[in-house]
Amino acid sequence: MFVLVKMKDAVPIPASELSKPRSLAVSNQIEKKYSNRVLLGTGLCVCLYEIEELGEGLIYPSDSAVHVRVTFSLVVFRPFIGEVITGSIHRSTPEGLWISLGFFQDIFVPPHFMQDGSEWDEEHQLWVWKSEHGDAMLDPAFGSPVRFRVTNTIFRPVKRPSKAPPAANADPTLVQQAGKRFVDRKNTPARTGQEQEQEDEPAFQVMASIKDDGLGLAIGGIVGIVCGIVF
Amino acid sequence: MEILDDCDAVLCNAEVLELVKSIQLEASKSGFQRPEVAVLTTNQVIQYLESSNSCNVTPNEVQQLYGELAKFPPLDGQEPLKKKELLNIANFRPTTLVSLYSIIDHAEARFGDDRLEQMIALVEKILSAPPEVESEEMEQMEEEEAS
Numbered sequence: 361m362f363v364l365v366k367m368k369d370a371v372p373i374p375a376s377e378l379s380k381p382r383s384l385a386v387s388n389q390i391e392k393k394y395s396n397r398v399l400l401g402t403g404l405c406v407c408l409y410e411i412e413e414l415g416e417g418l419i420y421p422s423d424s425a426v427h428v429r430v431t432f433s434l435v436v437f438r439p440f441i442g443e444v445i446t447g448s449i450h451r452s453t454p455e456g457l458w459i460s461l462g463f464f465q466d467i468f469v470p471p472h473f474m475q476d477g478s479e480w481d482e483e484h485q486l487w488v489w490k491s492e493h494g495d496a497m498l499d500p501a502f503g504s505p506v507r508f509r510v511t512n513t514i515f516r517p518v519k520r521p522s523k524a525p526p527a528a529n530a531d532p533t534l535v536q537q538a539g540k541r542f543v544d545r546k547n548t549p550a551r552t553g554q555e556q557e558q559e560d561e562p563a564f565q566v567m568a569s570i571k572d573d574g575l576g577l578a579i580g581g582i583v584g585i586v587c588g589i590v591f
Numbered sequence: 592m593e594i595l596d597d598c599d600a601v602l603c604n605a606e607v608l609e610l611v612k613s614i615q616l617e618a619s620k621s622g623f624q625r626p627e628v629a630v631l632t633t634n635q636v637i638q639y640l641e642s643s644n645s646c647n648v649t650p651n652e653v654q655q656l657y658g659e660l661a662k663f664p665p666l667d668g669q670e671p672l673k674k675k676e677l678l679n680i681a682n683f684r685p686t687t688l689v690s691l692y693s694i695i696d697h698a699e700a701r702f703g704d705d706r707l708e709q710m711i712a713l714v715e716k717i718l719s720a721p722p723e724v725e726s727e728e729m730e731q732m733e734e735e736e737a738s
Contacts, residue, residue, distance in 0.1 A: 361604060361607075361682065362601075362602040362604075362607045363597075363598050363599070363600065363601050363602065364598075364599040364600040364601075364602060365594060365596065365597060365598070365599060366594070366595040366596040366599045367592065367593065367594050367595060368592070368593045368595055369592045369593070370592075380623065384621075384623055388623075388625060388626055391625060391626050391628075391629035392626035392628065392629065395626065395628045395629040395632045395633075396628050396629075396631070396632040399594070401597075402594060402597060406607075406611075406632055406633065406636055407610075407611060407614060407629060407632065407633050407636075409610065431595070433599060435602065435607060435610065435611075440601075440675055440678075442675055442679075443675070443678075443679060443682075444679055444683055444690075444693055444694055445682075446643060446644070446683075461639050462635045462636075462638055462639040463632060463635035463636050463638075463639055507693070509693065572693055573689060573692050573693055574687075574689040574690050574691075574692050574693030574694075575693055
């Protein structure tokens with residue numbers, strides 16, 4: 361699920377952090393910039409693994425920050441295609457099922473990748489898997505574990521830069537939502553037009569399948585109703 | 592910003608859990624505050640990994656398992672276990688034949704049910720079980736002693 365990504369960047373250390381040891385100040389700034397953010401084509405950055413090289417500190421005119429060139433490795437969440445992961449159901453829409461891992465919530469199962477016999481139940485607004493052993497409701501409220509296989513990872517350039525993460529005492533879920541939409545680009549275009557409160561497509565989306573044997577709802581530790589081999 | 596290597600190394604869940612816990616421990620010891628967003632993310636990752644099947648697995652056990660599974664011969668003329676399958680096994684800790692079928696491509700053709708059962712036994716022996724499984728095994732042992 362996780363890979364190490366080696367990177368090089370110029371990290372500005374604000375003047376207020378200069379009293380701290382250099383490596384600590386640098387690692388704090390790196391984590392502040394990259395944690396919970398998506399790097400296009402790479403994945404969701406989790407935390408700093410190690411700092412390999414610390415360059416000299418450069419000071420530019422009319423800028424109190426000290427800019428340090430750093431070579432470091434980040435732990436990045438990027439599941440490989442074919443990986444089998446356990447998550448919990450986040451929400452159901454007629455378009456498909458969304459699964460969450462807690463720190464990452466943009467895992468999508470389209471209807472054609474669900475078990476045969478899955479239907480959208482209008483009354484309960486849920487996906488239901490109908491089999492000869494009974495019906496199983498894929499209900500987010502239960503938070504029951506679901507095993508899925510990754511079929512694809514999609515990176516989308518976000519059209520507008522996201523809002524900055526909110527203040528320290530804000531709701532933790534908000535920080536996560538805001539952080540995930542951020543896309544790091546060299547030249548961020550200037551914002552034009554009105555700000556609209558629309559739900560953006562996620563910058564990093566994982567497409568998954570719960571169709572095959574051994575996948576789907578995991579009940580009581582045994583994948584109870586999923587495959588004919590068990591029964 | 593320049594990405595030097597997109598995939599310097601692939602980490603298994605056990606390694607990430609150990610790393611993230613040690614980061615947390617160091618941060619609390621040193622007293623220096625990490626950025627809020629980093630703390631939140633690492634807490635969520637710890638929460639996810641600790642509720643997964645491989646929460647008690649250590650990197651040493653994974654190394655040991657890789658060593659043992661590498662020696663596992665497939666049926667004649669078939670491919671041995673691929674890297675992604677090894678990683679899947681280490682992360683997932685399969686305990687049933689069904690789980691192995693979902694992890695290993697063409698499992699029955701490449702290994703046959705007997706060797707797959709042996710693989711499961713090996714996984715259960717080497718990788719430490721998550722808490723609910725351990726307590727179930729304890730209960731079973733107590734029942735056997737009582738009867």
